[in-house]
Amino acid sequence: MTYIRPNFRHPELAANELGYVRKDYEGALSTLCAGCGHDSISAAIIQSCFELAIPPHQVAKISGIGCSSKTPTYFLGKSHGFNSVHGRMPSVATGANLANRDLVYIGVSGDGDSASIGLGQFAHVNRRNLNMLYIVENNGCYGLTKGQDSATADIGSASKKGTPNPYEPIDLCTMALQLGATFVGRSFSGDKEQLVPLIKAALSHRGFAFIDVISPCVTFNNNPKSTKGYEYVREHLAATGTVDFVPVRQEITADFAPGFSQEVTLHDGSVIHLHKQQEGIEVNDRDAALEAIRDHKAQGQILTGLLYVEPDDADFHELQGTVNTPLRDLDTMDLCPGSRALEAINSNLR
C-alpha cells in the first residue's frame, strides 16, 4: 500500500539555512495505526534534521524489522534507506558507516529488534562507539505480531491481553551506559519539547548516540495496567532537566542559575545546554547516570532527558585509523598495489 502525499505547500513556508523547507525532510505517508507513538518520533526526526539544516541526501536511514523499523519510510524521502533484517540494524549500520564516514547515520529499531533478537548486535555497536544516532522506539510489545510482551516490558505490566509480565525487563539505557555509548538519553514520544533538542544533540554528537524513546502502542499496549501506555508514562515521568541544543555558530543567549546548568561542547562546536531540575546531576558521569536511573525506577518513576554525554572519545573510524576520504570513494589508483609489489611478494614465496 503506498500513498502519494499532496504536493501543495504554503508558498511562504520557512526555509532553513540551506534553503530546504520542512517538506524536504518528509517521507511517505505512515501506514502505522492512528495515534502510534512512532509517528511522533518520525515527526521529531524530521523537525530535527530540518532545524539542523542537514542536506537530506547526506543521511542514511537504517532499520531492522518491526513497526518501528518501518518508520524510515515515513521520514527523509530524499535519503537512501535500508530496511534490513530483524535485530541486525547495528551491523548494517556499522558496515555502511565504515564505507562512508561522511554521511549522517540514523538507525531506527524497536524493543523486540534491539532487546531480544538483536541484543548481541546492540551490545557490540555500543562498544565500537560507532558514529550514529540509534533510536529505539520502545513500546514494550511486539506490535506487528499482535501484542506479545517484549523484553523491555516491566514486571507486572499487562498489555491488552491482560496477563501481567513476570520477567525482569531489560533497560537499554542502562546497557548502553555500561557498554560504552558516549551519548545516552531517554525520552517520550509525547514530549516533543524534550525529544527534538535531544535528537538534534545526538545527531551532532560524534560517536554512538543512543536514545530510548518510550512510544506507546495504541493498539496493543495502551491500557491502564501497562507501564508503556500514554497515561502511565505521563504520570510517572521525571526528567534530568530540559535540554537546549545550540548549534555551532549560534550564540548562547540564555542565562541560568549556577549549579542548575551544565554546558557540554560537542566535537563540531555545537553546545548542549542542560537546565537541571535539581542540583548535582552531572551528565558526564556514567555511574551517576546509572544510579539516577535505578533510583527513579525504585520510586516508580521513568527518568528521561539527557543522561550521559562524553563528546571527545574516539569513534570507530578513529579507533580503526582509517583515512579521511570515505573508503567507498577510493579508486583503483588508491587501492591497487600493482604488479611490481606482487613480483616482490612472489620472490618471497620461492
Add this chain to the structure above:
Amino acid sequence: MKAIQAVNDFVIRFANVNGTGSASANNLFAKAVFRMGIPVSPKNIFPSNIQGLPTWYEVRVSEKGYLGSRGGVDFMVAINPQSMAEDVASLEPGGYFFYDNTKPLDLRYHRSDINYIGIPLTDICRREYTDPRQRQLFKNVIYVGALSALLDLEFNVLKELIGEQFKGKEKLVAPNIHALELGYQYASENFQCPLGIRLERRDNVGDRILMEGNAAVGLGAVYGGATVAAWYPITPSTSVVEAFEKYANRLRIDPGSGDKKFAIAQAEDELAAMGMVVGAAWNGARAFTATSGPGVSLMSEFLGLAYFAEVPVVLVDVQRAGPSTGMPTRTQQSDLFAAAYASHGDTKHVLLFPATPKECFDMAAQSFELADQLQTPIIMMTDLDLGMNDNMSEPLEWDDSKVYDRGKVFNAEQLENMKERFGRYLDVDGDGICYRTYPGTHPEKGAFFTRGTSRDEYAIYTESGDVYVRNMERLLKKFETAKSYVPAPEFFPAKEATRDGVIFFGTSTASTLEALDQLAEEGVHLDGMRVRAFPFNREVEDFIEQHDRVFVVEQNRDGQLRKMLIIECDIDPKKLPSVRYYGGMPITAREIRRQIHQLRGGATVTKIRRKVG
C-alpha cells in the same frame, strides 16, 4: 629386508606434539626440497587443539609434479610417543622409521618389514642445551639436520633458508645452523648416507611459488579493491582476514598521513560479520567476509537479503568437515548446497571454485568485479586443504592496465541528466541487472529504499503477486546472465578418443589428474573437465552431453556437485556415477582410481600396490 628405493618420489611424514615449535622446522624441510627444484606438496594434519595433542606434517615429494595426496607414508619422522603405534602402522612395507633412540624403542613398535633409524635427539639436546625450551625447539632443527644427511637434502640450502628466516635477528642464525650440524653429523657418522630414499636437485619448479591459499585470498582482496572486511574467527578461514590485514598494512597505508585505506571489523558473530559486509557494499565499498561451514549457516539470513535486495557481497567459505561442528581441522567440499541455495525462499548464489593459490588470488579479486557487475553475493568455495597448506602454484600476476569495474552505478551527473524517473529495479538493458545508486550521490534524485520485502521496479513496497513474480523472474534472468560472466571450465582431453568423462573441482583436481594418468597407463581413457563456477556454464552442459558416462569426483558424502548438475542441467542421474571421499583427509589418486575401476564394472580392477624396491 626390503628398503624402498626412490629418488624425488616419496611421502615423508613428521609426527609431532602440537605447540612444540615443530611447524617451522617442518616448513624448513619442505621449503628446502622446493629450493632444490623438486615439486613438493606439504600438508598440515592438525587437531582442534593449541597444545599437547598429536599433529602431523606430511610432505609429498614428486619430481613429476603430482601434488595431490598420495596416501601411505614412506618415511616417518616419529617424534611423538603418543602417536607412535599409529605412526609405525601407517608406514609402507620397506619404509623408514626415524625415531629418538635415547630410550630403547618399545617392543610393540617393532615391525620386521620396515627400516629403523634411531637418533638420540634428547641425548644430544641434553648435552648441548641447559634451557628446557631450547632443548625442545632445537630438537626439531636437529632432526632436519639429520634428514639432510639421510636424504641428501642440500645443507647449503638449509643454511640459506635459516639466514632468510632470521633476517634482522642475526643472533639466531648461528645457533640454528649449529643445531642442523649436530643432526647432520650424527647421521653421517652412524648411517650409510644417503638412504635408498633420497633427493636429487632438479629444475622442475621453475618460477612457481609455495603459498597458502588463504594468504592468496587475502592478497587477492587487497588487489581486488576490498576496503571493508568484517569477520568472526573460525578455523580454517581465520588466516584469510589475517592475511588481508597483513598485506593491507604493508600495501594500503596512505603515505602522507599513515592512515589506513581499509577497515577491518572483528564482529560479534557471523551474523554481524555478514551484516557489516551488506551495509558496506550497499554504501558503495567493496566488502567481504571469510568463514567456514558453521558461519555460512549463520550468514544464510543475510545472504538471502543480499540476493533479494541485490547487494554485491563477497563471501569466502573455507570448507571443513561438517555437519555442525564436524571435524574443524579436517578438509571437505561439503558446503555446496549450503552455499548455492543459502537462505529461505527461492535463492541461488554464484559460486567460484579455485584450485590453486594463484586461482585463490585471481578469483578473490574477480569476486569483487563479479559482485559489482551482477549485484549479488559471490561465494568463493575453497577449503582447509587449499587454504591452510602451502600449495605449489604458478606465480601471482596482475595486469596494471586494469581498472575496477563497479558495474551499473549511476553517478551524480548521470542522475542530473536523467529525464525519466529512476527505478532501482528497472531492467533497462534486458539482462536482469539494474542500475543502482550509492547513498548521498545526488540531492534530489536516485534515493531509494532497500528492503528484504517485495517491491516494485521503483523500490516501492508491494504485495502484488504479479509484481513479485516479475521481480523473481528477473532475478532468474540475472542468474542466467551470470553464466557468461563466471569463469569457464578447464578441459583435460584424453590422449585417445573416449565416451567417458570425469568432472572435478577445487582441491580434487591434482589427485584426479594423477588418477587420470594412472588410468591412461592401464588403457582406461577419460576426458577431464574442471568446473570453476556455479551457475554451470554452457560448456559444462555440452561436456556432459558429449559423453555417455561422466564420473563426478568430490569430497562430500552426498555427491553435492553431482546432484547440482542433475538438478540444474536436467541430467539423467544414471549418466553421472559418483566418486567420493569425505573422511577429512584430502582425496587421493589411489582412491579415485579404485572407485572409477569399481564403477566401470570391476572387470579391470587391479591391485593397487606401490612398487617396492
